[in-house]
Amino acid sequence: MNEHFIAKCNVLFENNCKKEKIVEELIKIQHSFEIEISEEYKYILENYAGICLKDNYGFKSLERTPLTDKKGYDSMMLFFPVTGKNNICEMYEVYKQQLPYNLIPIGELDGGNLLCINRLNYAIYIWIHDDIKEGVYLAQNSIVELIESFELLESTENLDLGIVETRFSASFLDALKNYKK
Numbered sequence: 001m002n003e004h005f006i007a008k009c010n011v012l013f014e015n016n017c018k019k020e021k022i023v024e025e026l027i028k029i030q031h032s033f034e035i036e037i038s039e040e041y042k043y044i045l046e047n048y049a050g051i052c053l054k055d056n057y058g059f060k061s062l063e064r065t066p067l068t069d070k071k072g073y074d075s076m077m078l079f080f081p082v083t084g085k086n087n088i089c090e091m092y093e094v095y096k097q098q099l100p101y102n103l104i105p106i107g108e109l110d111g112g113n114l115l116c117i118n119r120l121n122y123a124i125y126i127w128i129h130d131d132i133k134e135g136v137y138l139a140q141n142s143i144v145e146l147i148e149s150f151e152l153l154e155s156t157e158n159l160d161l162g163i164v165e166t167r168f169s170a171s172f173l174d175a176l177k178n179y180k181k
Helices: 001-014 023-033 039-047 088-095 142-151 168-175
Strands: 057-060 078-079 102-109 115-116 124-127 136-140 150-152
Touching: 001 023, 001 142, 023 088, 057 078, 057 115, 057 142, 078 088, 102 168, 124 142, 136 142, 142 150
Parallel strands: none
Antiparallel strands: 057 150, 078 102, 102 115, 115 124, 124 136
């Protein structure tokens, strides 16, 4: 496996969860979904599944989504684990009626949208659950390209917003006055 890929994963994730070998579970997933899991994706599942990515990292998607930021980045929370809560199989069962047949959910983006792998060509897609008409956007052609596309985004910690003013409508203020605890 590419050492650069491993190093990039070590940078992106909060920590390494190095779980017990999940060989049996991976075989079940491969059989259930009729896919071959790449060595790189196995590495992520064995070491980082269920672990949040570090803040301020985003990836460049090959197709912009309605949620892509101004600079062309999308953000991701985590890859689904193979076992335990919110695992790949559970997430598939939850969304299988809504997802296109060839997509298998493998991760969650910020906002609850899904990162999916195409079981036919192993490309990585973004599925936006609220985008009924389109909803599916090509993120990268492989899991390796996805990981390689992540970049540290500009930090907003020292962002000076100047003076911020908040205004409320009269009806909202009246509702607050009349609110009973």
